[in-house]
Amino acid sequence: MPVTRASDFRPGDRIVLVGTMKGVFVFRGRGRGYQRVDGPRFPGQPVYALAYDDRGGRTRLHAGTEHPHFGSLLRTSADLGRTWSEPAEPNLKFPADTDLALKQIWQIAPGRADEPDVLYCGVNPSSLFESRDGGLSFSLVRSLYDHPHRAKWTPGGGGMCLHTILAHPQDKRTMLVAMSTGGVYRTTDGGMSWQASNTGIRAEFLPDKHPEFGQCVHKVVHHPARPDRYFLQNHWGLYRSDDGGANWKDIANGVPSDFGFAMASHPHDPDTVYIVPLESDGFRCTPEARLRVYRTRDAGASWKPLTRGLPQKDAWETVLRDGLTTDAADPAGIYFGTRSGKLFASRSDGGSWDCLAEGLPPVTCVRAAVVRDGTP
Amino acid sequence: MTVSVRIPGPLRPLCDGKSRLVVEGATTVAAAIGQLPAGVRERILDERGAVRPHVNVFVGETSIRETGGLATPLADGASIFVIPAVSGGSYVLQP
Numbered sequence: 419m420p421v422t423r424a425s426d427f428r429p430g431d432r433i434v435l436v437g438t439m440k441g442v443f444v445f446r447g448r449g450r451g452y453q454r455v456d457g458p459r460f461p462g463q464p465v466y467a468l469a470y471d472d473r474g475g476r477t478r479l480h481a482g483t484e485h486p487h488f489g490s491l492l493r494t495s496a497d498l499g500r501t502w503s504e505p506a507e508p509n510l511k512f513p514a515d516t517d518l519a520l521k522q523i524w525q526i527a528p529g530r531a532d533e534p535d536v537l538y539c540g541v542n543p544s545s546l547f548e549s550r551d552g553g554l555s556f557s558l559v560r561s562l563y564d565h566p567h568r569a570k571w572t573p574g575g576g577g578m579c580l581h582t583i584l585a586h587p588q589d590k591r592t593m594l595v596a597m598s599t600g601g602v603y604r605t606t607d608g609g610m611s612w613q614a615s616n617t618g619i620r621a622e623f624l625p626d627k628h629p630e631f632g633q634c635v636h637k638v639v640h641h642p643a644r645p646d647r648y649f650l651q652n653h654w655g656l657y658r659s660d661d662g663g664a665n666w667k668d669i670a671n672g673v674p675s676d677f678g679f680a681m682a683s684h685p686h687d688p689d690t691v692y693i694v695p696l697e698s699d700g701f702r703c704t705p706e707a708r709l710r711v712y713r714t715r716d717a718g719a720s721w722k723p724l725t726r727g728l729p730q731k732d733a734w735e736t737v738l739r740d741g742l743t744t745d746a747a748d749p750a751g752i753y754f755g756t757r758s759g760k761l762f763a764s765r766s767d768g769g770s771w772d773c774l775a776e777g778l779p780p781v782t783c784v785r786a787a788v789v790r791d792g793t794p
Numbered sequence: 795m796t797v798s799v800r801i802p803g804p805l806r807p808l809c810d811g812k813s814r815l816v817v818e819g820a821t822t823v824a825a826a827i828g829q830l831p832a833g834v835r836e837r838i839l840d841e842r843g844a845v846r847p848h849v850n851v852f853v854g855e856t857s858i859r860e861t862g863g864l865a866t867p868l869a870d871g872a873s874i875f876v877i878p879a880v881s882g883g884s885y886v887l888q889p
Contacts, residue, residue: 485837487804487846487848487878487879488804488837488838488846488849489846489848504831505833506808506833507836508836508837511841512842513841514843515843520840755833
């Protein structure tokens with residue numbers, strides 16, 4: 419498969435950004451085919467977080483790179499990946515009084531549509547950063563950093579990561595974040611205060627199975643058209659909240675396991691959500707060695723497996739928490755990457771799948787979009 | 795008093811491609827690193843001022859871990875080597 423560095427994109431192309439433990443790969447979808455057009459970009463550097471951001475009439479890509487020796491940076495591309503920023507000085511830094519050092523960027527979340535220069539990053543150790551200049555510089559969100567629970571948050575398998583950031587699209591006072599471990603925290607006063615919001619979520623690994631906080635939440639999603647309803651994949655447990663995250667109820671109806679990491683909301687249908695269940699915390703592979711994406715179209719009342727084009731034999735696969743995503747096409751493109759380095763795509767809401775690549779480094783995150791403006 | 799700092803390849807683009815920088819008046823390793831160009835020192839030290847976990851710093855042939863860390867004193871003409879550690883390419887993969 420030829421690789422070009424000067425990837426050209428036209429309006430209407432799909433762009434698929436794949437973060438791996440050894441750099442970023444970029445795929446372009448045009449017509450019915452996909453082509454790898456770049457990568458590995460930042461070879462050797464783990465990339466846990468990527469974002470496509472076309473707010474404010476301009477398109478930017480963001481990547482959180484972790485150099486094996488020299489630290490983590492947020493990099494930005496204004497030309498769809500042809501060139502990326504190389505900040506001379508790290509743009510995410512903990513203030514000196516915290517006595518903390520940034521390990522990795524785990525989530526890059528563009529802010530609300532009418533605030534195109536606002537960008538959020540969730541990091542290890544569990545903290546939220548905010549940029550108001552499009553990602554050039556960031557400041558620590560002190561109100562969450564100062565939360566009295568912080569001393570009792572503990573590392574999950576991937577470290578102390580704040581991995582989910584969901585800004586309410588209309589209500590600027592409201593935001594939900596999630597971390598492993600720690601669980602869900604919400605603010606409803608514009609970030610002045612944060613409350614643990616885990617009522618109903620299990621913590622199988624603690625003596626008290628329903629503590630106020632300390633859950634190992636793996637991913638939370640919502641749909642912009644119904645932003646007060648959330649879906650949550652837990653470290654054991656699949657949940658929905660209908661009241662803005664205040665209470666959570668079990669929706670593991672018809673899944674082979676309620677353990678898993680990845681979760682994605684359909685771009686157009688608020689009732690449709692995708693997950694990839696895994697066997698257990700002790701055996702983090704797809705159950706029965708079958709690679710199945712599960713989809714609900716009724717907000718969790720039922721889940722059905724999607725298998726056409728996916729290996730149903732000898733497939734001991736793992737999809738990590740940001741390894742599953744959608745684009746905004748109609749029907750939607752659904753994409754996921756595996757820890758074994760495979761990349762799959764569906765152009766039909768998940769009805770059938772194609773393998774776009776094998777042999778990539780372990781896939782940590784995937785983001786996709788329909789390109790609006792093409793390459794500058 | 796003059797000391798030299800050997801710059802590893804990945805950081806040379808941040809100092810005009812130079813492999814060796816000369817620092818004047820630094821009596822400790824911390825002072826010498828503190829005089830390096832912005833961006834270089836932040837890649838050697840984290841925001842707490844600690845040497846990053848996968849970076850090794852030597853004065854001559856001796857790691858500063860054995861000689862007092864960043865407080866290691868420098869003699870005139872000393873050579874500091876900043877070298878990526880062999881441990882840096884291996885990761886425990888999340889989750």
